[in-house]
Amino acid sequence: MGKKFSELTQKHVEFIESQKIYFVATAAESGTVNLSPKGGDSLRVINNKQIAWLNLTGSGNESAAHVLLNSRMTLMFCAFEGAPLILRTYGQAEALHINDERWSDYAPLFPHSHSNRQIFIVDIDLVQASCGMSVPYYHYEGDRDDLDKWADRLGSDGIENYWRKKNQQSIDGFESGIVERAGLKQE
Numbered sequence: 001m002g003k004k005f006s007e008l009t010q011k012h013v014e015f016i017e018s019q020k021i022y023f024v025a026t027a028a029e030s031g032t033v034n035l036s037p038k039g040g041d042s043l044r045v046i047n048n049k050q051i052a053w054l055n056l057t058g059s060g061n062e063s064a065a066h067v068l069l070n071s072r073m074t075l076m077f078c079a080f081e082g083a084p085l086i087l088r089t090y091g092q093a094e095a096l097h098i099n100d101e102r103w104s105d106y107a108p109l110f111p112h113s114h115s116n117r118q119i120f121i122v123d124i125d126l127v128q129a130s131c132g133m134s135v136p137y138y139h140y141e142g143d144r145d146d147l148d149k150w151a152d153r154l155g156s157d158g159i160e161n162y163w164r165k166k167n168q169q170s171i172d173g174f175e176s177g178i179v180e181r182a183g184l185k186q187e
Helices: 010-017 062-069 103-109 146-166
Strands: 003-005 021-026 034-039 043-047 050-056 072-078 086-096 116-130
Touching (some): 010 086, 021 062, 050 086, 062 086, 062 116, 072 116, 103 116
Antiparallel strands (some): 021 034, 021 072, 043 050, 072 086
């Protein structure tokens, strides 16, 4: 059984900040559960009860659609090097879009990219640490730059068109709110 905490400890924060990959899970009341790997320079621990992570443009927009319907979100971090540990944060999330008033409070925390789509603010309700003794060792070789190159080729207008075509609904047909919240014109 894992150990439970009401907030992140300093040791948890140090562990999170050393990770190269993390996982995000969301779900509406019905439909598909979404679990996505995230990486790059896209996560910040704001304080012991709050994490912000930058959602980059992708083929789906499940997290944004789910959070509009049910704000629960789980972030999971695994030790693939060093001492074994699995750390999960459970909480309530909010998606910020570029036109949202609070976007400018968080956007400067992350590198600028044409692919920046939303920033999720997760208010932590529970932290769980478990052993992770069966998680295999993996060696980190580096971040991929494929998304940045693709987004740079498309530019802001191309990314916005992509959002209109591919990111307005989840795979279950739930609205993500991206067109309205990012201030895009419907085409």
